[in-house]
Amino acid sequence: PSFLSDRINAMQESQTIAMAKKARELAAQGIDVINLSFGEPDFETPQYIRDAAKVAMDEGYTKYTPVPGYLDLRQAIVEKLHRENQLEYKAENIVVSTGAKQALANAVMSLINAGDEVIVFAPYWVSYEEMVKLAEGTSVTLMGALENDYKVTAAQLEAAITPRTKLIMYSSPCNPTGSVFSRAELGEIAAVVARNPQLHVIADEIYEYINFVGEHVSLAQFAEIKEQVITINGFSKGYAMTGWRVGYMAARKEIAAACEKMQSQITSGTCSVAQRAALAALQGGRTSADEMVAAYRRRRDLVLTQVRDIPGFKTPTPSGAFYIFPDVSAYFGRTTPAGDTLATASDLALFLLNDAHVAAVTGEAFGAPNCIRFSTAAADEKLREAFVRIKASLEKLG
Ligand code: PLP
Numbered sequence: 286p287s288f289l290s291d292r293i294n295a296m297q298e299s300q301t302i303a304m305a306k307k308a309r310e311l312a313a314q315g316i317d318v319i320n321l322s323f324g325e326p327d328f329e330t331p332q333y334i335r336d337a338a339k340v341a342m343d344e345g346y347t348k349y350t351p352v353p354g355y356l357d358l359r360q361a362i363v364e365k366l367h368r369e370n371q372l373e374y375k376a377e378n379i380v381v382s383t384g385a386k387q388a389l390a391n392a393v394m395s396l397i398n399a400g401d402e403v404i405v406f407a408p409y410w411v412s413y414e415e416m417v418k419l420a421e422g423t424s425v426t427l428m429g430a431l432e433n434d435y436k437v438t439a440a441q442l443e444a445a446i447t448p449r450t451k452l453i454m455y456s457s458p459c460n461p462t463g464s465v466f467s468r469a470e471l472g473e474i475a476a477v478v479a480r481n482p483q484l485h486v487i488a489d490e491i492y493e494y495i496n497f498v499g500e501h502v503s504l505a506q507f508a509e510i511k512e513q514v515i516t517i518n519g520f521s522k523g524y525a526m527t528g529w530r531v532g533y534m535a536a537r538k539e540i541a542a543a544c545e546k547m548q549s550q551i552t553s554g555t556c557s558v559a560q561r562a563a564l565a566a567l568q569g570g571r572t573s574a575d576e577m578v579a580a581y582r583r584r585r586d587l588v589l590t591q592v593r594d595i596p597g598f599k600t601p602t603p604s605g606a607f608y609i610f611p612d613v614s615a616y617f618g619r620t621t622p623a624g625d626t627l628a629t630a631s632d633l634a635l636f637l638l639n640d641a642h643v644a645a646v647t648g649e650a651f652g653a654p655n656c657i658r659f660s661t662a663a664a665d666e667k668l669r670e671a672f673v674r675i676k677a678s679l680e681k682l683g
Contacts, residue, residue, distance in 0.1 A: 304638075326662050331573040333573075353545045354380065359533075379534070395540060400449065403454060404426075408461050427441050435462040525577065588659070608658050637675055
């Protein structure tokens with residue numbers, strides 16, 4: 286409607302959320318839908334974290350919190366970054382936010398002027414593009430090649446930088462591809478960034494713990510560009526805490542202060558109880574995450590075997606996160622039993638929802654129109670059944 290702002294009219298509804306809504310509608314009609322559209326662990330938040338939240342409530346953690354987060358939580362984040370990422374920060378470099386999503390939005394809004402170019406590595410997480418748009422920036426997407434596990438190369442990056450480039454954004458482990466940048470690859474990217482001191486990079490490391498390769502490398506470890514890097518992380522994925530809404534960023538003082546200012550006018554400090562839970566999560570270390578990762582790895586292997594058995598689905602082996610992102614373009618142009626032609630990944634995703642009753646998300650939402658994203662954060666039997674159904678549905682296509 287025209288009475289709404291241009292800003293909101295230009296914004297797309299999150300397609301992952303849209304697909305989940307459609308799946309719920311079918312389920313409400315009594316249909317047994319297997320929902321693989323979610324970007325959410327299927328595990329409960331570990332008990333020790335929930336217990337800490339209950340104690341926090343009774344101890345009176347019920348008031349406004351400091352805008353950048355409780356000092357002891359920020360200090361625990363400083364220690365985590367030191368211990369696990371070999372990164373040296375102080376509490377003044379950390380801003381705790383309402384999910385990593387807000388941390389990302391704060392950073393983009395604090396850095397981007399109208400017309401600034403933001404290089405977004407594709408396939409990308411859905412919200413990056415919309416955040417850039419909101420900040421009136423221009424996003425320049427760089428697509429990684431399937432043969433390179435969808436990872437953008439340093440050479441691609443260097444070729445895309447213009448005098449207007451202000452920021453680079455990527456996630457590793459990547460949502461939606463599951464790709465993980467190696468130390469060597471990030472070193473090459475760091476060298477390009479070092480030659481362009483006007484640039485900043487948002488390194489979204491929210492899937493850090495969900496890594497089947499082993500080594501997680503933080504871009505900020507490359508000392509010559511540390512000041513240029515904004516590291517984003519949070520509790521949603523590694524600790525199965527999506528609903529608690531706690532994420533954070535680590536960055537040079539000026540950027541942290543800017544993000545704090547942004548946050549002070551929009552949301553203030555995030556939920557008191559959730560922050561106490563996040564502190565307990567960090568104090569508990571990685572044990573609970575490691576248990577969940579073992580399940581994610583088993584499911585990845587299970588699903589890969591089935592997906593590789595589906596003619597026309599092409600997929601690299603995900604190294605982390607909990608998604609599988611096959612190229613399904615071999616099916617474009619095929620005809621459904623109802624006589625509809627499948628022209629796009631969205632058409633195919635919709636066909637799979639209606640025919641196989643499996644919900645997935647079209648790659649168009651991630652800047653990869655040849656692909657579909659399936660979450661592997663579901664019970665083994667559900668995953669097995671989903672891909673049996675998908676295979677059967679695809680066999681019906683003319
Ligand atoms: N970054 C990526 C790559 C994600 O996949 C997500 C969640 O789906 C987020 C950030 C946001 O996480 P949070 O729940 O902490 O806001």
